[in-house]
Amino acid sequence: MLITVDPSSAQSLADQVAGSVRAAPANGMAAPGDRLPSARGVAATLGINLHTVLRGYQQLRDEGLVELRRGRATVITGTAADQFRLQLAAAAEEFARAALHTGASEEEAPAAAREALLSMRD
Numbered sequence: 818m819l820i821t822v823d824p825s826s827a828q829s830l831a832d833q834v835a836g837s838v839r840a841a842p843a844n845g846m847a848a849p850g851d852r853l854p855s856a857r858g859v860a861a862t863l864g865i866n867l868h869t870v871l872r873g874y875q876q877l878r879d880e881g882l883v884e885l886r887r888g889r890a891t892v893i894t895g896t897a898a899d900q901f902r903l904q905l906a907a908a909a910e911e912f913a914r915a916a917l918h919t920g921a922s923e924e925e926a927p928a929a930a931r932e933a934l935l936s937m938r939d
Contacts, residue, residue, distance in 0.1 A: 818847050820859050827917055830865050834873030839882065839908040842895060843920065855893040 818841050822833040841847035854862075856870040863870075874891055877883040882903065884894045890894035895903065 818851065818853060820854065820863070822863055824864065826914070828914075830869045831872035831876065834859065834870055835876040836907070836910045838873070838877055839903050840910070842893060843904040843907040847893055849893050849895045851893045853893065856891070857927075 819821060819836070820834055820837045822830050824830070824835070826833060828836070838847075838853060845932070853859075854872070856874055857867055859865075859870045861865040874883065875892045879895050882893065882895055886892065912930060913926070920928065922933070
């Protein structure tokens with residue numbers, strides 16, 4: 818699995834690590850039971866601090882999306898409901914990036930999402 822970050826993003830690197838892992842199952846790049854790359858390996862590859870990667874992995878553990886096995890492996894544990902949550906979270910992160918890129922305010926972004934959702938129901 819490829820984990821990516823954008824150092825110029827306003828989002829923290831740990832959040833980006835977690836988001837990248839969340840998006841992998843949603844995009845068909847990973848499935849429950851798959852192992853994540855070691856935090857040390859991700860940190861070295863991306864040139865970021867090991868503890869930053871671990872914070873991202875811990876977010877995923879706290880959400881119930883991965884199981885951390887100290888000294889062994891980190892494994893994706895999601896169910897079908899988790900897959901839906903992952904897809905929704907990945908779409909929300911993509912929308913948030915686009916909103917930040919366009920300069921939308923915290924009020925304008927949710928209003929635009931709500932309006933788009935309502936127009937799709939019509």
